[in-house]
Amino acid sequence: MSYNFYPLAIEVEQRRQWLQSNLALTLLCTLQPFAIPLEICQLIAEYCSLRKHTIATAKTFWQEDLSMPDHEFNISNELWARRVKLKGVQYIAGLTNKTTYQPTSLIHAPSLGKEVNSLYMAEDHSGLQELFFISSPEIPVVKYRPNLW
Numbered sequence: 001m002s003y004n005f006y007p008l009a010i011e012v013e014q015r016r017q018w019l020q021s022n023l024a025l026t027l028l029c030t031l032q033p034f035a036i037p038l039e040i041c042q043l044i045a046e047y048c049s050l051r052k053h054t055i056a057t058a059k060t061f062w063q064e065d066l067s068m069p070d071h072e073f074n075i076s077n078e079l080w081a082r083r084v085k086l087k088g089v090q091y092i093a094g095l096t097n098k099t100t101y102q103p104t105s106l107i108h109a110p111s112l113g114k115e116v117n118s119l120y121m122a123e124d125h126s127g128l129q130e131l132f133f134i135s136s137p138e139i140p141v142v143k144y145r146p147n148l149w
Contacts, residue, residue: 006125007125007147008147011147015087016050018087019050019053019054019057020042020045020046020050021042021045022053022057023045023048023050023053024038024041024042024044024045025038025041026053027041027044027045028041073095073096073097074097075108075110075116075119075133076110077097077110078097078106078108078109078110079095079096079097079106079107079108079109079133080095080096080097080098080099080104080105080106080107081093081094081095081104081105081107081131082094082095082096082103082104083103083104083105086126086127087126089124089126089129090129091126091127091128091129092107092127092128092129092130092131095107095131107131108131108133111135114135115135116133116134116135117134117135118133118134118135118136118137119131119132119133119134120132120134120139120140122142122148122149123148123149124145124147124148124149125147129148130142
């Protein structure tokens with residue numbers, strides 16, 4: 001699955017601001033014993049490179065759980081999705097046929113006599129948001145959201 005979508009300049013700026021405020025909150029928690037105000041942490045965050053913080057933040061969202069493979073599942077059984085929230089948007093982080101100790105949600109329950117012959121995905125530049133298991137040739141209707149295809 002290769003992407004040919006590049007975010008708009010305003011989206012890139014929104015991400016930069018979000019990462020900067022996230023870094024400021026991380027600094028505030030880290031420097032808590034010294035009682036440094038949030039405003040100072042925000043000023044420090046403005047001068048920091050966000051590249052390493054971006055990588056560290058992304059790893060916490062997409063960190064693999066070795067006990068729950070995210071790529072092996074069978075659509076003839078119930079299918080559960082493990083989700084993560086990134087910038088207020090829910091993404092599918094993994095799929096499994098088993099419920100686990102982690103929060104999961106049921107996204108597919110097979111029906112007798114209905115064979116799934118199509119799989120549609122709703123995604124944006126950050127990842128997969130929804131899966132649709134279809135047993136008809138019709139394309140599912142997805143509520144419009146900017147930059148979702």
